[in-house]
Amino acid sequence: MGENKLKTKEHLVYSAGELFALHGFESVSTRMIAEVSGVKLSAIHYHFGSKEKLYVAALSYAVAHDPCADFSSIIAENSALFSTQEGRAEIIKTTVFRSFYDHFKGDSAAWTTQMVVRELMKPSSLFPLFVDVVVKPDVEAAARLYLASKANASTTEITAWIDILHSQIFLYVMAKEALEVMRGEGSMDANFYRGVARVVARAMILELELPLPEDLQ
Amino acid sequence: MGENKLKTKEHLVYSAGELFALHGFESVSTRMIAEVSGVKLSAIHYHFGSKEKLYVAALSYAVAHDPCADFSSIIAENSALFSTQEGRAEIIKTTVFRSFYDHFKGDSAAWTTQMVVRELMKPSSLFPLFVDVVVKPDVEAAARLYLASKANASTTEITAWIDILHSQIFLYVMAKEALEVMRGEGSMDANFYRGVARVVARAMILELELPLPEDLQ
DNA sequence: GTCTATAGCATGATAGAC
């Protein structure tokens, strides 16, 4: 079928994306990618021109296809809740639980998530795009939520509060292997992430001095 | 003086440590290390045998010389506080503030800190040592503190609670460059980290349902 | 212990037949 022709390039993006996500740009060789993809080495340069351009292609795919829940999307879905304290606590709870679920629903974080998160450690040329598309909407929505409860909050305070959630996701994405060695194989399962979401949601709601939803008490 | 002879090897450890901490093992070449150290390439292999053994030497130096405050040390210094709720809140506050201060007192985190933190992302052969010396005492002390207030807490709950602090440090060490680009050059200064410590301490104390110290209200 | 020179290998990229 004609599909196969089109799919060679896509297939290369997926395989390379997984490898880049897992090991990082410098630790992955073009020969490795070719082998895993089942294509010849020269196909990479024919289709993308260089290893770096393949990386950029995989990263922009990841940015476009990694639509995880964030404050922006949850507030948009539940705009009626924004106006009351109880509602804003509910928004925080939902955002935290959905974030952990979306990022960790598989055995390990999707390669798209891992690639995007890696941008924070070693920004590439696409970092500005990543910031505009992924980070800014989330952070701005979260800041509005925070200010709705504490109008005179400082930027530092708001940033640190959002980072309670983001840093925990960052840690579990980037250090999963090491943490599982320390805490026991299989210890980081769906149950663990639910428990973590519960603690993080509680901490963020209490820190903002909002009333705890019943099921978090 | 005879010192210079001894110091060639040490000097190599420092220079290599800084480079490994900043860029990671694979991104640093032996040529780079030699140049920065001001020694010849062959000196590396003469003194250490291989690039990997130099890495191990730098890492074990980092583990040994990076004595940051943690729950274990703060509890040991303030054992009298352990028995009351107010005291345990005070211990948490002190640990969080001291942790942020120790890790971020310079312009950027010390290379020793960065190298140790990198172990979480790509464990080396020294990872078990790192866990025993650095992680275990801290985590066990924190768990005892948590259980003193909530005797029937689950492991997940305790782990997630400790990770509120650890993940934030992890994020700020590993992603500092990207975060400063996003949030403004110079935005991550001593003041910022103090503000963050305040938020994290509040969140951890409230999550454990302890009374907030006056200066955190 | 320190230098120069170089071996031996893996890498990213390309040329040219088909």
Added chain:
DNA sequence: GTCTATCATGCTATAGAC
């Protein structure tokens, strides 16, 4: 578009003079 063969480069590591 896909293959094989190969180039140029940078890497870790070593040999051997001094």
